[in-house]
Amino acid sequence: MQKTLVKAEFKGGVVLVEFNDVSVTYSSGVDALNHISLKINDGDFAFVVGSSGAGKSTLIKLILKEIDATEGTVTVNGFNLRKLKRRKIPNLRRTLGIVFQDFRLIPTMTVYENVAFVLRVIDAPKKYIKSRVPYVISLVGLAHKAKAYPEQLSGGEQQRVALARALVNDPQLIIADEPTGNIDPALSYEIVELLKGINECGTTILMVTHEHDIVRHFGGRIININAGSIAFDETIGGANET
Amino acid sequence: MKLSSINYLVGKGISSVWKNKMMSFASFCIMLVSLLMVGLSVLASININKIISGIEGKNEVIVIVKDDSTDEVITALESSIKDIGNVDTVSFYSKEEAWKSMIENMSKEEQDLFQYAEGDNPLPDTYKVSVKDIEKMADTTNRMSTLEGVESVKASNEFADVLISIRNIFSVIALAVVVALIIVCLVIISNTTRTSVFARRKEINIMKYVGATNKFIKIPFQIEGTIVGLLAAVAAFILTMFVYKGVFNLFQGNYQLWSILGINSLYSFRTIFLPVAIAYLAAGAIIGAIGTTISTSKYVKV
Numbered sequence: 109m110q111k112t113l114v115k116a117e118f119k120g121g122v123v124l125v126e127f128n129d130v131s132v133t134y135s136s137g138v139d140a141l142n143h144i145s146l147k148i149n150d151g152d153f154a155f156v157v158g159s160s161g162a163g164k165s166t167l168i169k170l171i172l173k174e175i176d177a178t179e180g181t182v183t184v185n186g187f188n189l190r191k192l193k194r195r196k197i198p199n200l201r202r203t204l205g206i207v208f209q210d211f212r213l214i215p216t217m218t219v220y221e222n223v224a225f226v227l228r229v230i231d232a233p234k235k236y237i238k239s240r241v242p243y244v245i246s247l248v249g250l251a252h253k254a255k256a257y258p259e260q261l262s263g264g265e266q267q268r269v270a271l272a273r274a275l276v277n278d279p280q281l282i283i284a285d286e287p288t289g290n291i292d293p294a295l296s297y298e299i300v301e302l303l304k305g306i307n308e309c310g311t312t313i314l315m316v317t318h319e320h321d322i323v324r325h326f327g328g329r330i331i332n333i334n335a336g337s338i339a340f341d342e343t344i345g346g347a348n349e350t
Numbered sequence: 351m352k353l354s355s356i357n358y359l360v361g362k363g364i365s366s367v368w369k370n371k372m373m374s375f376a377s378f379c380i381m382l383v384s385l386l387m388v389g390l391s392v393l394a395s396i397n398i399n400k401i402i403s404g405i406e407g408k409n410e411v412i413v414i415v416k417d418d419s420t421d422e423v424i425t426a427l428e429s430s431i432k433d434i435g436n437v438d439t440v441s442f443y444s445k446e447e448a449w450k451s452m453i454e455n456m457s458k459e460e461q462d463l464f465q466y467a468e469g470d471n472p473l474p475d476t477y478k479v480s481v482k483d484i485e486k487m488a489d490t491t492n493r494m495s496t497l498e499g500v501e502s503v504k505a506s507n508e509f510a511d512v513l514i515s516i517r518n519i520f521s522v523i524a525l526a527v528v529v530a531l532i533i534v535c536l537v538i539i540s541n542t543t544r545t546s547v548f549a550r551r552k553e554i555n556i557m558k559y560v561g562a563t564n565k566f567i568k569i570p571f572q573i574e575g576t577i578v579g580l581l582a583a584v585a586a587f588i589l590t591m592f593v594y595k596g597v598f599n600l601f602q603g604n605y606q607l608w609s610i611l612g613i614n615s616l617y618s619f620r621t622i623f624l625p626v627a628i629a630y631l632a633a634g635a636i637i638g639a640i641g642t643t644i645s646t647s648k649y650v651k652v
Contacts, residue, residue, distance in 0.1 A: 172559070195563075202561035212556045216369055229562045234354045273560065 579638025
């Protein structure tokens with residue numbers, strides 16, 4: 109809790125993600141991103157919007173170091189991704205929380221195990237896992253489903269498990285790639301509300317979406333990508349603020 | 351890595367065997383058949399080698415001593431034969447012993463007829479020599495025939511040549527069969543585990559996204575592969591024991607085979623029990639671990 113308060117104090121001061129004149133050209137010859145520069149500050153809640161094929165997914169892939177930039181440099185949580193060796197990628201990903209459109213929960217593990225797995229990966233003490241995991245699961249309102257398997261949960265519930273998994277390691281930055289894409293519209297708002305709540309506690313959120321209603325409703329920083337370039341990067345007020 | 355993490359990964363590996371029981375069973379069957387094929391081939395190979403060695407050991411050279419040789423010459427001949435090299439044992443067989451032995455093997459009528467001829471014993475003194483390396487038989491007998499006091503040397507060089515050919519051909523065939531089987535087994539096993547790993551590629555992918563290292567992902571798979579390999583090894587060992595004992599009893603119960611090959615021509619299962627068990631367990635564990643390592647490597651590159 110103390111850690112999140114400290115983060116909040118520095119809100120706007122520390123740059124967590126920086127794209128510096130980044131271009132990506134795939135081997136097929138497609139230019140996915142063209143010389144984009146972008147900064148995500150600590151404590152930001154930023155929506156990345158754009159039509160299909162605009163370059164949103166490429167942006168996420170760069171942050172996760174699934175792919176490398178053809179030109180320019182990407183820095184995430186202090187890691188210069190151009191210089192980051194392949195075997196050190198897990199170190200980068202451990203500083204991130206990731207939420208995917210298709211949830212990506214391990215089907216053979218219970219809710220508890222899915223969330224605890226992140227802590228096991230970083231060799232966290234058993235005692236800490238036992239106290240932290242139930243706490244995070246209760247934060248997303250699924251304490252009663254801790255022993256359930258993903259297939260026994262609804263889409264909304266699965267996404268909440270994915271959120272708990274992203275949160276459990278207390279990451280500096282959560283990347284949410286179309287987190288509402290596979291769930292009912294009503295539940296979509298719930299998920300974004302949860303993300304907003306997490307952001308208010310100091311965690312930076314970068315959410316990719318193509319659902320303009322949600323963006324309009326919540327407002328905040330909007331980064332619009334069009335044909336591989338940033339067409340718009342501004343902060344707007346949300347409908348729920350009026 | 352902390353002990354709690356090691357415990358967790360080992361536990362995951364063990365539980366995966368059961369959770370993925372269909373794939374585990376498929377891998378188990380493939381490994382069982384593979385281990386049996388290689389194991390039985392190796393056992394057949396070492397036993398056939400033993401049979402051939404046994405037959406080679408019975409291959410004696412008879413050195414016939416000149417009839418007019420003095421006792422000194424005969425005595426000196428023994429050490430001369432030993433000095434040639436490639437000689438295992440040398441035993442003297444006097445003309446008197448030869449005569450006695452011949453008479454004993456005769457029928458009553460023949461004995462009656464020959465007992466009066468003892469004074470004119472026509473049989474020669476001989477040395478029975480067994481050679482160490484049957485492949486050098488011809489050279490050894492040639493050198494023996496040049497020694498002082500030697501009338502002639504009787505040896506079945508043709509038989510030795512046949513044995514050498516059989517052994518050489520068999521060794522090449524056995525080696526080729528075992529190598530081919532091992533390659534086939536590795537290909538089949540790595541493909542089977544690949545299917546199992548492929549079915550869980552999404553799981554691996556997710557693990558990578560939450561920051562799991564390759565080692566962290568691979569260890570449970572390797573433990574799973576090792577456990578399946580060990581189970582297959584135990585089953586292969588039990589089946590081998592029954593098959594081997596069956597074949598062994600068949601040989602031992604067949605008097606004709608006995609007389610041709612000798613009573614100890616095959617290893618009894620009791621004498622090879624431990625090495626066979628260790629070899630099966632080691633092979634099962636290693637193949638299981640290596641097979642899964644090869645097949646997981648492709649899917650951990652995310």
